[in-house]
Amino acid sequence: MSENKTHIEDVNREFYDFRYEDKDSFKVDSGLTPEIVEQISREKNDPDWMREFRLKSLEIFHRTKMPDWGPSIEGLDMANIVTYVRPNAERMNTKWEDVPENIKDTFEKLGIPDAERKSLAGVGAQYDSELVYHNVREEVASKGVVYTDIESALRGEYGDMIRDHFMKLVPPTDHKFAALHGAVWSGGSFVYVPSGVSVEIPLQSYFRLNAPGAGQFEHTLIIVEEGADLHFIEGCSAPKYNVANLHAGCVELFVGKNAKLRYSTIENWSKNMYNLNTKRARVEEGGHIEWVSGSFGSHVSYLYPMSILAGSDSRAEFTGVTFAGQGQNLDTGCKIVHLAPRTTSYVNTRSISKDGGISTFRSSVVVDKRAEDSKAAVSCQSLMVDDISRSDTIPAMEINTSKADIGHEAKIGRIPSDAVFYLMSRGVSEEEARALIVSGFADNVSKELPLEYAVEMNNLIRIEMKGAIG
């Protein structure tokens, strides 16, 4: 066999790229003015403080510069983005039968009711900007766990709790898209796990963009109190459109004393999406945050979940996989801030690039001078499937105490030809051998996911790797 170059065909996204005619009842004009923001606020029946918060965020948005340090987002036409689209469903259906047929069919294809049947605790599915389906199993609710859409929670008994936490970790001044989020956020989940309660089965939410040119600005707020334990799964898939699509969601996680939260995401946005998402967690004494993150889709991604280790003996783990194919520029990684003594962080990422895709691992670990006897370890590995793809690693570390144990390891490589030969000599085709090696490479994330998600991720990798080999 000669050393021919491998050509792998473009991804077959048929399964993900179905969509329905856009027949939404209500849309705001493209472009952002205070009037539009007020209209959104009125429509949502916001409390006064939230309306003011939105308007203030809009001001910050207008005076904040576009980020100029990462992949180009010039293709994003802000004036053309419809920020708010409401689906043709009354808000908050709690029964599956009440969800409109075409919306249900979309979810059906994405396997949502299935996933629920497979003993997931509740499904909060977001179709465009609002939650249309939301259901929490009684056993979870009976323990005092609140899992609902954030908009109705805002007007209910948890309104004050939300006010105390909303955009406190990610303030609108953080960056331009955080400000945009503050102004036009819509939909998302609110989860509250009271002290000492352990949620045995993972809660999952499924977000999906549908209308052309519509941005999605969902807000996720999770509060896990002292000694409590939760696994939350966020899965994303969007159909394909020619108009630039924007996702600027925000995730804020509060992990209490000795509490544990695992936050898993598989993002599979269509290849025209600008994914500018901000995620942040604050961890108190003895608490533990675990991020599991798979980034497959989107045209451009900026994604760096941040963990603030505020209490002593708190821990953060970040496990991530990024797969950049043709036309994709995925800039992903994480940030860890050690603020207290004996805090521990462990980062383990894999990036794969193929067909000219660019994947960049960017991380920042900051150890404050108060964080004595802390440990931080960063390990990132990259795999380039062919000669035209690119992979960069930008790990930054700022250590302000001499009493800390810091480690960093980076590896960039290609698919080893001896491994391909070895697998082929056992009768496996070249295509299959390469797919096996790549999914093995992404094993750090797949083994952290619940079975059905691990299977889905492996299938995604297979779909991405499949094609003519010549």
Added chain:
Amino acid sequence: MSENLLTVNNLHVTANDSEILKGLNLTIGKGETHVIMGPNGAGKSTLASALMGDPRYEVTGGEAALNGEDLLGKTVSERARAGLFLSFQNPVEVPGISLESFVRTALEQRTGEKIKIWNFRKEVKAVLESLDMDEEYASRDLNVGFSGGEKKKPEILQ
């Protein structure tokens, strides 16, 4: 000639720009066991690797056939499916793929049939026992952290 299983005719093989096999002839009949001996560098491994299709070895002349079918025009996996098996001196470590799922994938590709996981597990367990290997090996990454002997045992399993 129909009794001949493997025929190698005037085989020339080059590796790293130097010719190692210079016109080798070999005929192996059905049911025969052959041992090829020679000092280091004689070309024993080169012959085996070239027949399997290792890309590091270039066949510059001659022919080889298995059951009368030409071998050299086939891909590595086609040769394997035709019945050629090479036991590696140093089996390659492949992280992230369990021994079990690898053997299953290989079998499926060879037979073109989906394999029922439960029946397959039972079979794997039986073979592992006959090799005096712990069941745990089936779920470990392929050859990663296996000792020399442990690496060879899965070769038999396959």
